[in-house]
Amino acid sequence: xxxxxxxxxxxxxxxxxxxxxxxxxxxxxxxxxxxxxxxxxxxxxxxxxxxxxxxxxxxxxxxxxxxxxxxxxxxxxxxxxxxxxxxxxxxxxxxxxxxxxxxxxxxxxxxxxxxxxxxxxxxxxxxxxxxxxxxxxxxxxxxxxxxxxxxxxxxxxxxxxxxxxxxxxxxxxxxxxxxxxxxxxxxxxxxxxxxxxxxxxxxxxxxxxxxxxxxxxxxxxxxxxxxxxxxxxxxxxxxxxxxxxxxxxxxxxxxxxxxxxxxxxxxxxxxxxxxxxxxxxxxxxxxxxxxxxxxxxxxxxxxxxxxxxxxxxxxxxxxxxxxxxxxxxxxxxxxxxxxxxxxxxxxxxxxxxxxxxxxxxxxxxxxxxxxxxxxxxxxxxxxxxxxxxxxxxxxxxxxxxxxxxxxxxxxxxxxxxxxxxxxxxxxxxxxxxxxxxxxxxxxxxxxxxx
Amino acid sequence: xxxxxxxxxxxxxxxxxxxxxxxxxxxxxxxxxxxxxxxxxxxxxxxxxxxxxxxxxxxxxxxxxxxxxxxxxxxxxxxxxxxxxxxxxxxxxxxxxxxxxxxxxxxxxxxxxxxxxxxxxxxxxxxxxxxxxxxxxxxxxxxxxxxxxxxxxxxxxxxxxxxxxxxxxxxxxxxxxxxxxxxxxxxxxxxxxxxxxxxxxxxxxxxxxxxxxxxxxxxxxxxxxxxxxxxxxxxxxxxxxxxxxxxxxxxxxxxxxxxxxxxxxxxxxxxxxxxxxxxxxxxxxxxxxxxxxxxxxxxxxxxxxxxxxxxxxxxxxxxxxxxxxxxxxxxxxxxxxxxxxxxxxxxxxxxxxxxxxxxxxxxxxxxxxxxxxxxxxxxxxxxxxxxxxxxxxxxxxxxxxxxxxxxxxxxxxxxxxxxxxxxxxxxxxxx
Ligand code: SF4
Numbered sequence: 052x053x054x055x056x057x058x059x060x061x062x063x064x065x066x067x068x069x070x071x072x073x074x075x076x077x078x079x080x081x082x083x084x085x086x087x088x089x090x091x092x093x094x095x096x097x098x099x100x101x102x103x104x105x106x107x108x109x110x111x112x113x114x115x116x117x118x119x120x121x122x123x124x125x126x127x128x129x130x131x132x133x134x135x136x137x138x139x140x141x142x143x144x145x146x147x148x149x150x151x152x153x154x155x156x157x158x159x160x161x162x163x164x165x166x167x168x169x170x171x172x173x174x175x176x177x178x179x180x181x182x183x184x185x186x187x188x189x190x191x192x193x194x195x196x197x198x199x200x201x202x203x204x205x206x207x208x209x210x211x212x213x214x215x216x217x218x219x220x221x222x223x224x225x226x227x228x229x230x231x232x233x234x235x236x237x238x239x240x241x242x243x244x245x246x247x248x249x250x251x252x253x254x255x256x257x258x259x260x261x262x263x264x265x266x267x268x269x270x271x272x273x274x275x276x277x278x279x280x281x282x283x284x285x286x287x288x289x290x291x292x293x294x295x296x297x298x299x300x301x302x303x304x305x306x307x308x309x310x311x312x313x314x315x316x317x318x319x320x321x322x323x324x325x326x327x328x329x330x331x332x333x334x335x336x337x338x339x340x341x342x343x344x345x346x347x348x349x350x351x352x353x354x355x356x357x358x359x360x361x362x363x364x365x366x367x368x369x370x371x372x373x374x375x376x377x378x379x380x381x382x383x384x385x386x387x388x389x390x391x392x393x394x395x396x397x398x399x400x401x402x403x404x405x406x407x408x409x410x411x412x413x414x415x416x417x418x419x420x421x422x423x424x425x426x427x428x429x430x431x432x433x434x435x436x437x438x439x440x441x442x443x444x445x446x447x448x449x450x451x452x453x454x455x456x457x458x459x460x461x462x463x464x465x466x467x468x469x470x471x472x473x474x475x476x477x478x479x480x481x482x483x484x485x486x487x488x489x490x491x492x493x494x495x496x497x498x499x500x501x
Numbered sequence: 502x503x504x505x506x507x508x509x510x511x512x513x514x515x516x517x518x519x520x521x522x523x524x525x526x527x528x529x530x531x532x533x534x535x536x537x538x539x540x541x542x543x544x545x546x547x548x549x550x551x552x553x554x555x556x557x558x559x560x561x562x563x564x565x566x567x568x569x570x571x572x573x574x575x576x577x578x579x580x581x582x583x584x585x586x587x588x589x590x591x592x593x594x595x596x597x598x599x600x601x602x603x604x605x606x607x608x609x610x611x612x613x614x615x616x617x618x619x620x621x622x623x624x625x626x627x628x629x630x631x632x633x634x635x636x637x638x639x640x641x642x643x644x645x646x647x648x649x650x651x652x653x654x655x656x657x658x659x660x661x662x663x664x665x666x667x668x669x670x671x672x673x674x675x676x677x678x679x680x681x682x683x684x685x686x687x688x689x690x691x692x693x694x695x696x697x698x699x700x701x702x703x704x705x706x707x708x709x710x711x712x713x714x715x716x717x718x719x720x721x722x723x724x725x726x727x728x729x730x731x732x733x734x735x736x737x738x739x740x741x742x743x744x745x746x747x748x749x750x751x752x753x754x755x756x757x758x759x760x761x762x763x764x765x766x767x768x769x770x771x772x773x774x775x776x777x778x779x780x781x782x783x784x785x786x787x788x789x790x791x792x793x794x795x796x797x798x799x800x801x802x803x804x805x806x807x808x809x810x811x812x813x814x815x816x817x818x819x820x821x822x823x824x825x826x827x828x829x830x831x832x833x834x835x836x837x838x839x840x841x842x843x844x845x846x847x848x849x850x851x852x853x854x855x856x857x858x859x860x861x862x863x864x865x866x867x868x869x870x871x872x873x874x875x876x877x878x879x880x881x882x883x884x885x886x887x888x889x890x891x892x893x894x895x896x897x898x899x900x901x902x903x904x905x906x907x908x909x910x911x912x913x914x915x916x917x918x919x920x921x922x923x924x925x926x927x928x929x930x931x932x
Binding site: 267 | 761792803926931
């Protein structure tokens with residue numbers, strides 16, 4: 052990918068990071084203050100869960116060694132995606148180029164594993180030595196008949212968010228629209244940005260089946276290559292809790308006219324809203340009626356358990372620190388439980404996200420744009436919060452400060468989506484707050500020290 | 502707690518009362534536990550303990566037969582004592598169901614034995630297997646040994662601490678308690694001392710016909726001279742209290758050392774008695790435990806742990822589980838107040854009905870956990886399918902941290918709430 056193509060990608064017209072300032076949608080990381088991953092990380096995370104494909108990282112082993120297989124994205128079938136393939140460049144390759152090695156590696160993987168497709172990820176070093184993965188992927192593809200998709204994602208091009216976009220760009224260019232469903236179906240949907248963390252997709256799928264809405268592809272949790280290739284046949288795209296792959300939805304709207312919306316499956320209300328929105332966009336009154344009924348039924352079903360949990364949670368204060376869409380979707384889910392969200396992180400949120408947060412939390416909502424641990428603790432203490440909900444990175448910040456913590460990012464082990472997920476989320480929060488360990492560890496030791 | 506009467510016990514959870522008494526006698530150095538009964542009972546218990554402790558078991562039996570039962574069986578006792586007296590410093594004679602059914606008068610036997618074998622201190626105890634459990638047998642043997650071997654308070658020992666330990670304090674834990682006391686510059690006499698006898702050490706002699714270690718008779722004689730008494734495990738509370746009262750010394754009871762507050766109290770007591778500040782090591786271990794509990798508590802949120810076994814055992818594990826925020830359900834081997842009880846079949850139903858995530862108990866409980874795909878931590882008696890149970894220390898700050906790591910690991914291995922894969926039938930129509 053040349054420089055101007057990359058610059059094009061920086062400008063994501065539908066991203067409201069861009070709306071106010073005319074600058075690039077993805078700000079440059081600040082040296083000494085940057086905490087997130089690189090764009091390779093973002094690209095790999097976005098596509099890595101496509102379960103039946105081989106994912107090959109073209110670079111030194113360092114890029115993949117630290118990240119592979121540590122996310123909770125689950126597969127209901129193939130597990131090839133869990134294998135970390137890397138060309139593992141050495142000194143010699145850096146001097147003479149790694150293309151040959153990559154070529155052999157991909158051929159070998161195809162021979163041995165027969166995947167429906169291979170994704171090849173470019174990293175910093177291989178970009179610097181000028182390996183042309185586009186041409187190479189094309190060559191292997193032609194030779195073997197297996198699609199080999201280049202993902203041009205060297206880390207130095209930007210942040211993790213930008214890497215998500217690079218991943219989206221790769222599937223838009225090379226995958227989407229290359230296959231057709233075997234049987235037609237009246238209602239088809241894609242869930243973009245659903246990663247099936249802890250099985251969250253599985254919590255939603257039965258509802259889709261019940262409503263007669265066919266999920267073509269969840270990009271990319273528990274996805275298969277052919278599903279990605281057929282995404283253009285959906286009538287609706289839902290961006291799930293993330294703006295990471297927004298360029299996919301936007302381009303599909305331009306190219307195929309597929310409408311999209313942003314929604315969330317966190318919280319019973321959000322879930323109902325999202326399901327109803329999908330039905331609305333399908334434009335079928337009968338489907339809409341059925342969907343509304345289903346939502347009512349499910350809400351009624353969980354009402355008793357939620358009532359119990361509400362009693363335990365009412366008035367409790369949460370400090371929420373998570374990026375992007377989750378910053379508003381989880382706020383809603385928590386408020387449904389009678390909790391007060393005293394502040395929320397907005398590091399990755401857009402102006403639009405922030406608008407929604409103000410809508411939910413009021414105008415004086417505290418937004419934390421910089422999530423260094425000290426700042427988090429300061430806000431927590433000042434506002435007398437009861438629990439911190441954040442990503443795994445801040446887990447030990449909370450624990451060292453003897454603060455109850457619930458992981459709301461990808462490292463968690465419980466599905467929080469849908470109606471049952473809401474009960475589960477509430478249960479997790481209540482259990483964390485009530486755990487006796489926190490009170491005990493706050494008491495002074497009889498022997499000095501802590 | 503009522504339980505419908507069952508006519509058949511399926512996989513017992515309860516271990517027999519005589520085996521508990523025999524085990525307690527093994528904590529007295531030079532003692533031979535003599536089982537008054539048919540040789541089979543002894544052999545079974547022997548195998549059980551050999552598998553658990555991985556040590557030889559110097560049990561003897563009066564080997565009742567059909568004829569000797571008719572004759573009352575007393576002759577068998579004298580004959581047995583005659584045969585083993587050269588190997589023993591002292592004897593612990595315990596009855597079994599057969600001897601009890603036969604109406605053995607052990608008080609009279611004790612008098613006869615001391616008359617016939619004056620140099621051989623002997624304690625006797627009635628432990629029919631048709632009642633009680635390992636724990637009650639242990640307590641009875643301890644009571645009898647104290648009555649027979651202990652002496653009146655004579656020469657106060659300012660620095661001596663007498664520790665009465667229940668049967669579910671492992672040999673490793675007994676050693677730990679002793680070390681902790683010594684760390685404070687005090688001297689400990691532990692009764693019975695399974696640490697010294699069953700920790701598992703290779704010794705000079707290649708064969709011991711009696712308990713190779715344990716509390717010595719001399720030490721038992723000085724128990725009353727101690728400055729104070731500590732009892733650990735609710736089974737020991739009463740004997741320890743009575744003994745301390747009778748000797749005019751203070752007693753401090755610990756239900757277990759498996760929760761932070763009890764451990765705090767334990768070290769605070771040692772600090773008070775010795776006048777020494779808590780050693781840095783203890784302070785740091787406590788700091789580590791706090792950190793470990795915070796790290797591990799996630800795995801216990803909303804989880805249910807079912808603990809099966811004798812009273813002391815379920816109490817200590819229940820407390821540990823509650824301390825980290827799990828729901829603890831105790832299941833007793835015998836009728837015990839309000840606590841549900843029964844055999845392993847009952848326990849299986851109990852665990853299922855309560856949606857148990859983690860089972861805690863002996864190797865039989867572990868089999869049951871495997872069968873039902875539940876997480877398990879092995880502890881108690883017998884643990885025959887793992888090494889190291891005898892030496893394990895799950896009390897004190899460090900030990901409790903280890904306990905939580907073990908349980909968290911077990912839960913991690915069998916995640917109780919892992920999502921079930923769902924395949925959409927509609928999505929299948931794509932291809
Ligand atoms: S910044 Fe570059 S070299 Fe580092 S992990 Fe990312 S891709 Fe690899």
